[in-house]
Amino acid sequence: MLQRKQTLWMLLALICAALTFKFAFYFGNMKVGLNGIAPLEVKAMPTLGAGSVSASAGSVLILIVTVIIIGGTLVNIFNFKSRGKQLLITIGLIILSLLNIFLYWWKSGVPPFESGNYSVGMILSLAIPVFLIMAAMGIRKDQRLVKSADRLR
Numbered sequence: 001m002l003q004r005k006q007t008l009w010m011l012l013a014l015i016c017a018a019l020t021f022k023f024a025f026y027f028g029n030m031k032v033g034l035n036g037i038a039p040l041e042v043k044a045m046p047t048l049g050a051g052s053v054s055a056s057a058g059s060v061l062i063l064i065v066t067v068i069i070i071g072g073t074l075v076n077i078f079n080f081k082s083r084g085k086q087l088l089i090t091i092g093l094i095i096l097s098l099l100n101i102f103l104y105w106w107k108s109g110v111p112p113f114e115s116g117n118y119s120v121g122m123i124l125s126l127a128i129p130v131f132l133i134m135a136a137m138g139i140r141k142d143q144r145l146v147k148s149a150d151r152l153r
Helices: 005-019 060-077 083-108 120-152
Strands: 026-032 036-042 113-118
Touching (some): 005 083, 005 120, 036 083, 083 120
Antiparallel strands (some): 026 036
């Protein structure tokens, strides 16, 4: 049970993924009717309310991928006995987080937006794969350390 820095990196990735439910990736205005404009944001939690002041344009696919990233990272933190399996799960989570960024980008470019800007959630979404890559490097370093210790015995 070496599990040193990679636990912190995975915990930071978990926190960033959870915060994407709160903070929007993209915030803009959409055209309503002929002359109306309503605020619209893209975030992990898709809520489209009729008559609400601000709606969310997140898709269910973004929600599912984000929940898988959160669950996989949480499982991965407690999977410290098997470093090989932990590394494979981390690589899969890196691929999923890159897919998540692509889905956010794709959803923020769809036509309902008349104008808008990227928001704090974009930084959080971009930080997730960085933290997971750092965790994968820590797992790999632990694997090499255990192999070298086994050779010395």
